[in-house]
Amino acid sequence: MSNNTVTVAGVEISTDHFIGGKRVASANRFANISPVDGSHLGDLSAGGKIEANAAVEAARKAFPAWAALGPKGRLPILKKFAEGILARANELAAVETMDNGSLLTGNVHRVIPRAAHNIDFFAEWALTLEGHTIDSPEVVNHVKYDPSGVAILITPWNAPFMLTTWKVGPALAAGNTIVIKPPEWAPLTCSLMADIAKAAGVPDGVLNVVQGIGEDAGDALVNHPDVDRISFTGSTDTAKIIGQAAARSITPMSSELGGKSPFIICADADLDAAAQTVAAQYMNAGQVCLAGTRIMVEKKIEEQFLEKVRGASSHMIVGDPRDKDTRVGPLIHKEHFDRVAGFVERAKADGAVPVWGGGRSNFGDLYFEPTLFADVNPTLEISQREVFGPVLTWQSFSSDDEVVTLANNTKYGLAGTLFSRNEKRAMDIASQVAAGTLWVNCFFVRDLAAPFGGSRDSGIGREGGSWSFDFYSDIKNISVRKGSFA
Numbered sequence: 234m235s236n237n238t239v240t241v242a243g244v245e246i247s248t249d250h251f252i253g254g255k256r257v258a259s260a261n262r263f264a265n266i267s268p269v270d271g272s273h274l275g276d277l278s279a280g281g282k283i284e285a286n287a288a289v290e291a292a293r294k295a296f297p298a299w300a301a302l303g304p305k306g307r308l309p310i311l312k313k314f315a316e317g318i319l320a321r322a323n324e325l326a327a328v329e330t331m332d333n334g335s336l337l338t339g340n341v342h343r344v345i346p347r348a349a350h351n352i353d354f355f356a357e358w359a360l361t362l363e364g365h366t367i368d369s370p371e372v373v374n375h376v377k378y379d380p381s382g383v384a385i386l387i388t389p390w391n392a393p394f395m396l397t398t399w400k401v402g403p404a405l406a407a408g409n410t411i412v413i414k415p416p417e418w419a420p421l422t423c424s425l426m427a428d429i430a431k432a433a434g435v436p437d438g439v440l441n442v443v444q445g446i447g448e449d450a451g452d453a454l455v456n457h458p459d460v461d462r463i464s465f466t467g468s469t470d471t472a473k474i475i476g477q478a479a480a481r482s483i484t485p486m487s488s489e490l491g492g493k494s495p496f497i498i499c500a501d502a503d504l505d506a507a508a509q510t511v512a513a514q515y516m517n518a519g520q521v522c523l524a525g526t527r528i529m530v531e532k533k534i535e536e537q538f539l540e541k542v543r544g545a546s547s548h549m550i551v552g553d554p555r556d557k558d559t560r561v562g563p564l565i566h567k568e569h570f571d572r573v574a575g576f577v578e579r580a581k582a583d584g585a586v587p588v589w590g591g592g593r594s595n596f597g598d599l600y601f602e603p604t605l606f607a608d609v610n611p612t613l614e615i616s617q618r619e620v621f622g623p624v625l626t627w628q629s630f631s632s633d634d635e636v637v638t639l640a641n642n643t644k645y646g647l648a649g650t651l652f653s654r655n656e657k658r659a660m661d662i663a664s665q666v667a668a669g670t671l672w673v674n675c676f677f678v679r680d681l682a683a684p685f686g687g688s689r690d691s692g693i694g695r696e697g698g699s700w701s702f703d704f705y706s707d708i709k710n711i712s713v714r715k716g717s718f719a
């Protein structure tokens with residue numbers, strides 16, 4: 234058993250895999266650099282086929298006993314797991330901020346508590362799945378949610394701890410055992426998650442973590458012949474690669490992918506609230522899959538609304554994400570910074586003009602200015618492709634039909650936001666926009682009982698509430714002829 238660690242934000246963290254309840258090191262290591270200040274946080278074990286095989290084997294071995302506990306038997310362990318997350322919320326938040334540059338205040342107050350809720354909520358929900366029957370004239374159908382087996386959970390760097398618990402919660406509550414593949418650009422909090430699970434009494438082998446590069450560790454896991462579910466959150470391009478592996482073994486896969494979501498402002502809206510919400514799309518440097526990055530404003534209020542957004546955006550202070558006044562932290566990595574800057578430069582070359590921003594912020598190497606391109610041609614790359622940075626485009630519309638066409642004019646369908654005080658109009662537009670989630674006069678509100686996911690290039694499947702259990706279970710119908718028992 235290895236004991237390689239790093240200390241980040243005063244927290245000691247293992248840099249090795251967590252397999253079968255033990256820390257396991259690899260000879261290959263990968264460097265982890267903080268986007269906040271460029272500091273080298275440490276070198277982590279980089280897994281491949283050997284570690285993937287060991288982790289799947291450990292998960293398979295632990296599966297029968299974990300499944301046999303049933304939802305009631307798993308509940309106290311998972312509740313303790315959730316409590317363990319809450320007890321370490323400040324540490325987790327501080328580490329996450331150093332690791333991926335997300336805002337510390339948001340992590341402390343919203344993101345980490347939400348992660349604990351992800352575990353607690355699904356552990357409770359699993360109880361509601363027991364004893365479900367459908368009465369037919371001849372038979373009684375007993376619907377059973379059997380655990381599916383070993384689930385591979387792969388997550389991105391923009392909110393690694395929270396997004397991983399969004400999968401861990403229902404996967405474990407449903408009785409599966411799991412192998413987590415954390416993102417290589419922000420892996421540290423998933424390592425802490427393993428310690429918290431172990432301390433809560435999650436049995437060895439039930440939750441495993443294999444660190445490493447997607448093309449190595451991730452590839453070995455999704456191509457492993459003995460896995461039953463693959464749950465992936467990340468980019469559309471990676472989903473296409475993983476989807477091929479899943480198809481070869483007919484392994485069910487859920488994918489939550491990128492977006493280019495519309496944000497529609499009708500003239501009858503509460504314009505101050507709408508402007509504040511538009512400016513909030515710059516938070517976490519726009520590295521938010523659900524961000525409404527295509528602003529669509531009804532023509533008759535366009536000038537007035539632009540001034541309101543300009544005012545609200547002036548509060549989007551770029552700076553150190555540990556500072557409570559900061560709203561826009563760094564981009565995660567130099568490679569990602571260059572990608573975002575490339576989109577902006579090509580947009581300018583295509584004739585789009587930034588109304589504000591448009592380049593590197595004075596604050597530091599990986600910090601990008603909040604940027605708005607106005608009057609953008611909807612066919613340009615900047616209007617069509619996900620930038621995943623603090624970059625918004627602006628278009629105007631004169632009719633509801635026009636805005637629906639504009640909104641649906643990308644390959645994505647993750648989310649959308651709409652501000653209007655007219656209920657009928659709002660519901661008419663909302664129901665025509667292709668998106669898994671449509672927020673009306675609000676943004677980013679997510680009830681775990683509600684369905685979540687994307688259409689088109691934004692993903693396959695829905696999770697949340699019973700939709701999560703539909704994915705993480707093998708649903709069985711035991712159909713019993715009435716009166717056939719002695």
Ligand code: NAD
Pocket residue numbers: 387388389390391396414415416417445446447448450451452455466467468469470471472474475489490491492521522523619621647687691692
């Ligand atoms: P990514 O696709 O590059 O990587 C995501 C994960 O996949 C990482 O852990 C990576 O190591 C792994 N991976 C990469 N190649 C792999 C392979 N061949 N086999 C197996 N695993 C592999 O995405 P990213 O850059 O980390 O994240 C940003 C993207 O995630 C954006 O498109 C964003 O919109 C999306 N995202 C979606 C949601 C959602 O809920 N829909 C949430 C957050 C982020």
